[in-house]
Amino acid sequence: MATKKKRTPNVHNDSWVVIAADSVIDPQTHGSDPAFVRLRNPSTDGASLYVLASGDAQLYEVKAFEEDLHSWFVGQTVQRDGKLLFVTPMDPLYLILPYLVKCGKEGKFQPVDQVVMDEEFPACSRLLRCTRSLASLHHIAEEKEVGSLKFHRYSEEKTMNWLKKKVERTVVALRNRNISVGEGVKSTTYVRVKSESDYCEEDYLRYGHGLISEYISEDLSKALLRHLQLPELTSPKETEPPSKRRKLSDKPVEAGDDYTKFNSPDFARKPPKKMTAAQKSLAKVDKTGMKTMSSFFSPKVKAEKK
Amino acid sequence: MSCNTSVTHVRVSSVSQAQGVPVHLMPCEIEHNGPAEVSQYFTATTKDHKHEKTVSFRGRGLKGQEIRCPEGYTGLVLKEISKPGSDQEDRTVKVSSVFDKLTYWNLETPPNSDDTVVLAMDWPKMAEAIHGPVED
Numbered sequence: 001m002a003t004k005k006k007r008t009p010n011v012h013n014d015s016w017v018v019i020a021a022d023s024v025i026d027p028q029t030h031g032s033d034p035a036f037v038r039l040r041n042p043s044t045d046g047a048s049l050y051v052l053a054s055g056d057a058q059l060y061e062v063k064a065f066e067e068d069l070h071s072w073f074v075g076q077t078v079q080r081d082g083k084l085l086f087v088t089p090m091d092p093l094y095l096i097l098p099y100l101v102k103c104g105k106e107g108k109f110q111p112v113d114q115v116v117m118d119e120e121f122p123a124c125s126r127l128l129r130c131t132r133s134l135a136s137l138h139h140i141a142e143e144k145e146v147g148s149l150k151f152h153r154y155s156e157e158k159t160m161n162w163l164k165k166k167v168e169r170t171v172v173a174l175r176n177r178n179i180s181v182g183e184g185v186k187s188t189t190y191v192r193v194k195s196e197s198d199y200c201e202e203d204y205l206r207y208g209h210g211l212i213s214e215y216i217s218e219d220l221s222k223a224l225l226r227h228l229q230l231p232e233l234t235s236p237k238e239t240e241p242p243s244k245r246r247k248l249s250d251k252p253v254e255a256g257d258d259y260t261k262f263n264s265p266d267f268a269r270k271p272p273k274k275m276t277a278a279q280k281s282l283a284k285v286d287k288t289g290m291k292t293m294s295s296f297f298s299p300k301v302k303a304e305k306k
Numbered sequence: 307m308s309c310n311t312s313v314t315h316v317r318v319s320s321v322s323q324a325q326g327v328p329v330h331l332m333p334c335e336i337e338h339n340g341p342a343e344v345s346q347y348f349t350a351t352t353k354d355h356k357h358e359k360t361v362s363f364r365g366r367g368l369k370g371q372e373i374r375c376p377e378g379y380t381g382l383v384l385k386e387i388s389k390p391g392s393d394q395e396d397r398t399v400k401v402s403s404v405f406d407k408l409t410y411w412n413l414e415t416p417p418n419s420d421d422t423v424v425l426a427m428d429w430p431k432m433a434e435a436i437h438g439p440v441e442d
Contacts, residue, residue, distance in 0.1 A: 013339065014386040015402070017329070019379050021430070025321050025401065036314035047310050061433065065426040071336040074383050075327035075403060078342045082331060084426065088433040121310050132439065139440065165440040173435030177428055211436055 013081045017072055020087035024053050024060060036062065037123040042098045043214050047121070050095075051087055056129035061090040092130040094215040097140055097159065099124070101217070104154025109144045112137060112152050159220070160227040163212060167228060170208040181207035205230060309393040316384065320400035327403040329381065331410040331423060333368065358417050359409065371417030374407045376430045381405035 024034050034053035041048035051060035063086045070082025096116055103115045112134070118124045127133055137143065139162035141152040174181060181203045205228055213221040225232060328349065352361040352370075359370040375381050385402040410423045418424075 008337065010337075010339075014389070015339070016384045016399075018382045018384055019375055019430075020382055022378055022380055025316070025318050025380065025382065027318060027321065033318050034316045036316070038310040038312075051316075061437070063429065065423065065429070067422060069333065069335045071332045071334065073328075073330040073332060073342070073344045073348065075325075075329075076341060076344050078336050078338045078340060078344075080336055080339050082335065084331070084423070086426070086429050086433075088430050089437055090433070091437040091439070094437075123311070123313070136439065138442075162440060166436065169438065169440065170432070170435045173432055177431060179428070179432075211432070215436070 010080050013079075015074075015079055016081075016085055017074065017079065017083070018085040018087055020051075021060065021089055023058060023089070024051060024087055026054070032056075034060075037126070038121060039095055039124055039127070040098065040118060040121045042094050042216055043218075045098075045217075050090065052123075052126055052130075056126045057131045059090045059092045059095070059127065059130050060087045062087055091136075092127045092133045093136050093140060093162075095124070095127055096133060096137070097220075098217060100141055100152065100154040101220070104141075104156075107153070109142070109151035109153045111149065112141075115152070156223070160224060163216065163220070163224050164227055166212050167205065167208040167224070170211050171204045174204055174207060179207075202230065206233075312390075312394055312396055314397040314399060317387070317398060317400045320402070321382075321404070324382075324401045324404045327383070327405060329383075329403075329405045329408040330370075331408060332363070333411050333413045334364075361411070363411075366413060368411040368413065369416050370409050370411040371421075371424075372407050372409045373424060373427060375405070376427050379430055381408065 032055050034051055036049055036051055038047040039050050040046070049062040051062060052058070053060065065084040065086060067082065072079040072082055096112075099116045099118070100112075103110055113125065113128060116124055116128055137152055138158070140154065140159045142155050142158070144151045144153075209221075209225060209228060209230065212224070216224070222232070328344075330344075330348070348361065348363065352359050357371070359372070361368050361370065381404060382401050383403040383405075384399040387398045387400055390397050410417070410421070412421065415421075
């Protein structure tokens with residue numbers, strides 16, 4: 001295994017293997033077809049891929065499960081790209097939250113449709129059409145009604161309580177699924193454990209916090225850690241000088257290089273500003289914007305990136 | 307970045323014509339996109355044992371297992387209908403095939419519940435916890 005064959009980049013991919021919630025392709029809710037759209041990822045601030053379906057009533061997250069050196073046989077065809085995409089229902093509030101936080105700095109009550117606007121991601125206004133969006137804004141904002149009009153102002157206190165409940169729900173699910181949350185657990189060694197009593201409440205809370213942190217900004221993630229009364233961990237990586245740590249993610253993505261990099265969290269965090277034509281064509285095969293599954297099984301990712 | 311405005315539409319009406327197909331996740335990269343005689347040279351030589359399947363592929367012994375899609379989920383193969391001229395144009399994909407189970411293959415290790423693809427099938431349940439509505 002010492003010699004690694006140089007592989008040609010897979011630029012001709014026009015097919016994707018997906019596991020999607022049945023509701024995405026429910027013919028009952030026709031009217032308009034579901035669509036993959038790019039929206040601002042609340043954690044990375046870059047573009048990520050999401051799905052809006054049922055006439056924008058439901059938002060879905062797109063996650064890539066990807067291991068190196070895999071391909072598909074689909075019927076009587078070979079598909080070189082061994083990626084498996086998951087399309088799962090998503091809470092639109094995570095994507096709306098950053099816009100409210102940003103406008104909240106002004107301290108004014110504002111109509112939410114004037115808050116959720118983004119020149120870079122015009123599709124973001126469609127988030128407000130999701131069934132759950134307007135009905136759940138009170139979890140992250142104070143509401144004021146003047147006549148028939150509603151105004152909102154971001155509330156950190158409410159948001160922290162909402163996020164705490166999110167973490168608690170996640171902890172319950174982790175326990176039910178017997179997912180190992182201990183110290184040594186890394187993305188690739190994510191294993192099932194038989195006895196859940198092996199792990200203490202704090203391990204679960206930290207893991208849950210890590211999972212929720214994939215959907216919020218770094219600032220909110222830190223605030224949530226305090227709200228959960230969990231002390232910040234100082235991992236060896238964090239004590240390294242910043243210049244040393246940044247190197248990895250600042251490395252330009254080369255076209256001839258392993259194209260899976262387009263899907264790494266580092267890439268999602270810092271997309272190169274200028275791309276060559278070759279890189280552009282690579283990017284077009286939709287490597288951008290889909291977060292890898294592995295980031296989900298490693299709650300420490302957030303901490304290590306700093 | 308202008309390409310953030312382009313949208314990929316999924317033509318739902320194509321689902322009714324999409325055929326169920328056997329789907330295999332192979333433990334190697336095959337540098338090819340396109341037709342292959344999978345049933346003749348791969349499926350036909352697959353042996354079914356109690357808990358695992360075995361097959362020889364390119365001289366290597368593979369061990370595999372069939373897993374079902376999570377409940378409430380369907381496997382789809384999306385295929386682009388026509389290539390867009392630029393990255394600013396909208397794209398359209400159709401559902402070319404559907405599947406409710408897949409077979410994944412390991413190189414040497416017998417399939418077990420800690421295989422990453424098996425664990426990945428837990429993701430929808432975890433996502434439900436992360437994204438489901440919270441009570442007031």
